[in-house]
Amino acid sequence: MPLYPEIEPYDHGMLGVGDGNRVYWETCGNPDGKPAVVLHGGPGSGCSPWVRRLFDPAAYRIVLFDQRGAGRSRPHASAYDTDMSVNTLPHLLADLELLRRHLGIERWLVWGLSFGSVLGLRYAQTHPEVVTEIVLTAVATGSDAEVALLTRGLGNIFPEAFERFVGELPLDERDGNLAAAYNRLLESPDPGVRERAARAWTDWETATIPAPPRSVERFEDPEFRLGFARTVTHYWGNGHFLDEDGVVLRDAPQLKDIPGTLVQGSLDFGNLLGIVWRLHHAWPGSELTVIDEVGHNAGAPGVVDAMVTATDKYARSAARQTVPPESPNNCRTVDS
Numbered sequence: 001m002p003l004y005p006e007i008e009p010y011d012h013g014m015l016g017v018g019d020g021n022r023v024y025w026e027t028c029g030n031p032d033g034k035p036a037v038v039l040h041g042g043p044g045s046g047c048s049p050w051v052r053r054l055f056d057p058a059a060y061r062i063v064l065f066d067q068r069g070a071g072r073s074r075p076h077a078s079a080y081d082t083d084m085s086v087n088t089l090p091h092l093l094a095d096l097e098l099l100r101r102h103l104g105i106e107r108w109l110v111w112g113l114s115f116g117s118v119l120g121l122r123y124a125q126t127h128p129e130v131v132t133e134i135v136l137t138a139v140a141t142g143s144d145a146e147v148a149l150l151t152r153g154l155g156n157i158f159p160e161a162f163e164r165f166v167g168e169l170p171l172d173e174r175d176g177n178l179a180a181a182y183n184r185l186l187e188s189p190d191p192g193v194r195e196r197a198a199r200a201w202t203d204w205e206t207a208t209i210p211a212p213p214r215s216v217e218r219f220e221d222p223e224f225r226l227g228f229a230r231t232v233t234h235y236w237g238n239g240h241f242l243d244e245d246g247v248v249l250r251d252a253p254q255l256k257d258i259p260g261t262l263v264q265g266s267l268d269f270g271n272l273l274g275i276v277w278r279l280h281h282a283w284p285g286s287e288l289t290v291i292d293e294v295g296h297n298a299g300a301p302g303v304v305d306a307m308v309t310a311t312d313k314y315a316r317s318a319a320r321q322t323v324p325p326e327s328p329n330n331c332r333t334v335d336s
Contacts, residue, residue, distance in 0.1 A: 033061040042070060047071055069082060114296065151179055161203070194230075210295040263288075
């Protein structure tokens with residue numbers, strides 16, 4: 001199914017969420033439609049306008065916002081004096097609730113990409129009464145094992161790039177948590193050190209893209225690059241600020257009364273740990289669609305088709321569906 005036509009917001013603003021942070025938000029589509037909130041990835045990527053097109057604008061009231069330190073929210077993480085100690089998962093969860101109440105929304109569908117799936121899953125687990133459905137792609141759960149895979153583990157697959165990646169670190173920092181080590185560089189008072197670390201981090205992320213095109217245009221923007229790398233390493237180096245490693249997957253059965261759709265590329269490296277499969281089988285009533293020959297890419301045609309199919313289906317649900325515990329899991333694989 002194709003994307004819906006491009007649309008512009010009918011309202012937008014900056015919401016003060018505390019700690020000196022102001023979060024950018026916008027609403028698109030039908031003001032009286034089914035509410036849906038978009039949780040971007042990164043962490044630190046900011047929202048992309050194309051995500052608006054995954055929802056029928058006649059049926060949905062689509063809410064996009066830039067998480068703390070990202071996109072149009074202020075202060076931006078690229079600024080050295082931005083206090084990252086007040087940018088944690090609990091802060092983002094609280095921001096979501098502030099935004100929901102600010103917009104007068106009782107319940108909404110949660111859509112999440114990559115880190116947005118970590119945030120969305122934890123939000124639904126801690127606030128199930130306000131979540132009607134969940135749609136996730138490039139699924140992650142924020143575990144230490146996922147971080148270790150995406151930093152050190154992929155070194156066996158991309159040895160040349162990995163050598164350059166760890167080569168930017170001091171010798172005594174190369175054997176521990178690589179994300180935490182890079183975050184220390186990105187918190188350096190020396191702007192040259194911060195810029196070199198941001199470039200090395202984003203070069204590594206680019207090098208590990210499993211399928212063409214192996215380039216990321218946004219990484220060429222120095223402000224985006226620095227803010228993104230600083231935010232990612234801040235979260236990855238601190239266990240995503242979850243209260244317990246593996247808690248998102250452990251608490252997946254709590255989602256049993258919330259319908260969910262998981263869309264995953266077959267070449268997404270998170271699959272090496274079986275994360276999306278384990279989540280799907282621990283979450284009664286969830287549906288998993290695997291798109292062949294696609295990596296960690298929400299914009300791939302097959303992924304887009306599956307997500308639009310899901311939002312169209314949920315647009316017809318005026319209220320949360322209760323899925324019986326004995327309802328079987330559904331999983332299918334499609335060609336991209």
